[in-house]
Amino acid sequence: MNLDLIQSTKNIIQLAEDVSKKKFQFVEKQDLAYFARVKPARKNMPFHLIYYKTEHNELINHLVVHECGHIIRMFAVPEENRLIPKTNNDTKRTSLTEIEGDINKISSSMPFNQLAQIVNMWYSGTVTQVTNQPPDLMIEKWIHDDYQDLRELQLQSIIKQHDESIVALSNRVARLTPRKIYEVSNVMNYCFFKYMGLYLNTNFLQPYWDFKYKRKGEELARITLDYKDDYLGDLEMINKWAEYLEITNWFAWTDFENVPPDYQNQF
DSSP: OOOOOOHHHHHHHHHHHHHHTOEEEEEEOTTOSSSEEEEOOOTTOSEEEEEEOSSOOTTHHHHHHHHHHHHHHHHTSOGGGOEEEEOOHHHHHHHHHHHHHHHHHHGGGSOHHHHHHHHHHHHHHHHHHHHHHHHHHHHHHHHHHHOGGGHHHHHHHHHHHHHHHGGGGSHHHHHTSOHHHHHHHHHHHHHHHHHHHHHHTOOOOGGGTTOTTHHHHHHHHHHHTSOOSSHHHHHHHHHHHHHHHTOGGGOEEEETTOOOTTGGGOO
């Protein structure tokens, strides 16, 4: 392993191994979109996998710890409660029906092949966001409260995430994005960064001052106050977010072990 991780990161990796009864294997992979990605082990896998780029900076500590947080939360509950989101042709068809009018408008200014690729990105990105951001909130709170030496790296990492997210507020993005996708994604970001600001004592909401859907962001934040801080609470809050945002039928739940045979090779 070529990763020079700080002691708290090593301790959290050990905690994840203890809870899950599986070790981690580190795999160098240059074409990752981020510095690191963690793939939790299924029954037929001997290790959890941490893929990482050779070229990275110290923020990799926060990324690895955050992903370990997901593993710790999931493996802390009985196996029958380890549900994960899934999508299929039916859920995708439902989402496309709801944004079909906007897609038709956008199609006049974009080649079909490019549009098809972007539509898939809109759909998968929205599902990933709604099924990850609620537990992300609890994991970041845990990191902040329990690992003081990670706070500065956490802040830098969240600032980077914030800078990337606020690009989606631009008028250009609004014009080229179906209204529902634009609204839902930015409402979730508003809620996420409202809580991140409270945890990290940082004003992340200034770019959202004139945000058209600010009221909805505040309402989602109010809903999030009622959070039971464990994996079952994650599932419950994800469903609450999806219900409020009216995207409940954009995904379904399946057993953690119910994955494709090539799961280990998917990115």
